[in-house]
Amino acid sequence: MNTFNIPVHSTKTLIKASLIAATIASLVLIICILPSEYNIDPTGLGNKMGLTKLAQQTHGTTSAIEKAESNSIALKSDKVEIEIPANRGLEYKLLMEKYAHLEYQWQTNGKPLYFDFHGEPKGDTTGYFESFSITTSDNMKGSLTTPFAGSHGWYWKNTTDEPVTVTLTIKGNYLIKG
Template sequence: MTHFTPPVHSGATLIKACVAASLLAAVLLLTCILPAEYNIDPTGAGKALGLTALAEAAEAPVAIALGQTPPTRQPRSDTITITIPAGKGLEYKLLMDQYAQLEYEWQTDGTPLYFDFHGEPEGDTSGYFESFAITTSSNMKGSLTTPFTGSHGWYWKNRSGKPVQVSLTLKGDYIIKG
């Protein structure tokens, strides 16, 4: 019968292994983890490897989920169709910075909707909102320079007995919250 005795490493060998593992962990932290997870790239390796793009792509949805405004906005334009169910109300919001510009136009098939075009300041917990227009109409066209950073948009109430589609056209600096 063969008797196996595992090797016993010296204290110096264990210290060398711990130091090597720590150095490897530090290199991976600086070149891979920080750029990919937090968009922090002190070495530039994260950008070269395409890892900072992962963090940038993840920032906007996380910020929206936390009720925060993502850090960058690009001018854009969109046309969106929104269905307001019969006898129901629906809110549609955009995230915008203070003094951002928005051009908008919406219309229905001719069915009038009650609406409140308003904004809510970012971080406000009091329930405050500022209305820009409140009326009943089947269409509206205009522009807005936002007075504060936060969510801005419409609340539509369909008082008819059938669903109503709203065609909304937007142009400006915003992120769609929905």
């Protein structure tokens, strides 16, 4: 029979280890984390080690992003129903800034439509557009981060002899052009 001698630590040893761990964690917080994350350097060691530069770079990037977002269109969501006439096509567009994010989902009442999800650059007069998805379906769900400012949206074509209703749910930074 094998006997294992497992050491049992006393309460005094466990308290001592916990206090040492708490002291080390506090030192790491004061010397490393506060200077590098929040540009707070009570000891001056963060500056000497170059950690405050990290906080300044991160803060500068965050400020630039916040400034860009404040100049753009506010985040919102909409749900719309769009009727596509029989044997006709229809476009539905959103005005969006460069790198704006859009989450979307659309569905019909079960009848498939040909569609082209695409964007047209702001101010372009050549007729250029970039397609993101082209197929025939009765639904689609996805997201888009716009590669350029301009008009982005869908062209749906109904090849049936009856109108088809598209229910579109969108969330992002956009203005509805219609």
